[in-house]
Amino acid sequence: MKKHVVLYKKLSAQLMERLQAQAQVTLIERLDAQGLAQLRAALPTAHGLLGASLKLDAALLDLAPNLHAIASVSVGVDNYDIDYLTERRILLSNTPDVLTETTADTGFALILATARRVVELANLVREGGWQQSIGPRHFGTDVHGKTLGIIGMGRIGEALAQRGHFGFGMPVLYHSHSPKPAVEQRFGARYCSLETLLQQADFVCLTLPLTAETHGLIGAQAFAQMRPESIFINISRGKVVDEAALIEALRNHQIRGAGLDVFEREPLNADSPLLQMDNVVATPHMGSATHETREAMAQCAVDNLLAALAGGRPVNLVNARAWKG
Ligand SMILES: NC(=O)C1=CN([C@@H]2O[C@H](COP(=O)(O)OP(=O)(O)OC[C@H]3O[C@@H](n4cnc5c(N)ncnc54)[C@H](OP(=O)(O)O)[C@@H]3O)[C@@H](O)[C@H]2O)C=CC1
Numbered sequence: 001m002k003k004h005v006v007l008y009k010k011l012s013a014q015l016m017e018r019l020q021a022q023a024q025v026t027l028i029e030r031l032d033a034q035g036l037a038q039l040r041a042a043l044p045t046a047h048g049l050l051g052a053s054l055k056l057d058a059a060l061l062d063l064a065p066n067l068h069a070i071a072s073v074s075v076g077v078d079n080y081d082i083d084y085l086t087e088r089r090i091l092l093s094n095t096p097d098v099l100t101e102t103t104a105d106t107g108f109a110l111i112l113a114t115a116r117r118v119v120e121l122a123n124l125v126r127e128g129g130w131q132q133s134i135g136p137r138h139f140g141t142d143v144h145g146k147t148l149g150i151i152g153m154g155r156i157g158e159a160l161a162q163r164g165h166f167g168f169g170m171p172v173l174y175h176s177h178s179p180k181p182a183v184e185q186r187f188g189a190r191y192c193s194l195e196t197l198l199q200q201a202d203f204v205c206l207t208l209p210l211t212a213e214t215h216g217l218i219g220a221q222a223f224a225q226m227r228p229e230s231i232f233i234n235i236s237r238g239k240v241v242d243e244a245a246l247i248e249a250l251r252n253h254q255i256r257g258a259g260l261d262v263f264e265r266e267p268l269n270a271d272s273p274l275l276q277m278d279n280v281v282a283t284p285h286m287g288s289a290t291h292e293t294r295e296a297m298a299q300c301a302v303d304n305l306l307a308a309l310a311g312g313r314p315v316n317l318v319n320a321r322a323w324k325g
């Protein structure tokens, strides 16, 4: 008999066909109240789950006694209680690598847009405010040659370093759990403490996962260490930052600006003070959002799920201890 898979993310026709050839599929089109009710109804017979952007807590998972695998269409796994999944021997997989370059592109788009005030000035033109040559009041700040600070030198951090070093001649500072000699050799990057990075980088970029250790890592104390010319970029997770402290730092001109793809609460409230600030560029958690990359992520997730449901070990298994071998 076919295994039962619950999708809470729509797949391309091609991937859907592939999944349906091997599994009985229930598709939850939208995660609104009705969709969540459908999900609850489907969980009791589910063997596999595939989707993203849903906090799958124990209360939901307890409705799914037969669940064997979850394929997250994301690299970040902060939406899952990994200890609980491991205890139940539910295999959790994610989609690393395929989104690395696209997410780093987003990071650089935010660096450029914030430093060169692209959104603000494009809006000025759109609103008919370009009546004469712009002057210093509208000038930005250079990106090339400035110091790029990367907090979390993993896959995406490294792709950001590559762009900064080769594309923009930027000296690279980084902070991670441990030094990365290969990154230092390839990009001339220099390992330093978080404090040094905050004090010296012109662009402070977050590329960390959200974990118990990183939750609220960047707060008032961190912003106080940054310089008034610094620009803060977050393409990791909103909860790594104390958003109220960020708003205060922007209000008090402790930093020059911020490029933000992620927020404490998503979607960001329309009345967030961040949206009133000209020196903030806010994007809707779009780090990996290109047609090509989202399809590659979905394909990766389908591969992981089908492997698990066939009794194999998914290539991108997150909780290795759940694997019996
Ligand atoms: N905005 C978006 O749309 C996207 C956001 N993301 C976010 O980016 C994150 C990173 O992805 P990816 O680069 O693939 O992940 P990696 O695991 O490859 O890199 C994360 C890096 O963070 C470092 N790190 C973790 N905890 C700490 C800490 N407490 N202090 C210092 N360094 C730390 C790790 O260092 P070490 O190696 O030394 O342990 C690791 O190198 C994801 O978890 C996700 O949250 C990802 C994709 C898209």
Ligand SMILES: O=CC(=O)O
Pocket: 073, 074, 075, 076, 077, 099, 287, 288
């Ligand atoms: O935020 C996106 C992810 O893949 O993680």
